[in-house]
Amino acid sequence: SCFKYLGVHITEDLTWTTHTAALMSKARQRLYHLRQLRKFRVSLRILQCFYSGAVESILSGNITIWFGNSSAQDRKALQRVVRSAERTMGTTLVSLQDL
Numbered sequence: 001s002c003f004k005y006l007g008v009h010i011t012e013d014l015t016w017t018t019h020t021a022a023l024m025s026k027a028r029q030r031l032y033h034l035r036q037l038r039k040f041r042v043s044l045r046i047l048q049c050f051y052s053g054a055v056e057s058i059l060s061g062n063i064t065i066w067f068g069n070s071s072a073q074d075r076k077a078l079q080r081v082v083r084s085a086e087r088t089m090g091t092t093l094v095s096l097q098d099l
Helices: 017-039 044-059 072-089
Strands: 002-005 008-011
Touching (some): 008 017, 017 044, 017 072
């Protein structure tokens, strides 16, 4: 069983896999829009602003609560989202561990 409180999915066993899956789903939806912006050849500055506002804000929401206790597999999956954005934008981004 799981419930959502202040945007954080909390399970009975206090694992963060459900929350991580929800974050990845939302972030991947935003990555589609990032790819579309790249396709329209907008500047890197605009891509970075979009990433910061639409993707990074989702990934870093309440990060102090859940990131420390998340599994290595969940952290790796979230980092794949960041790497995907890096490839789309053609630049390096801040990893989740450094946020």
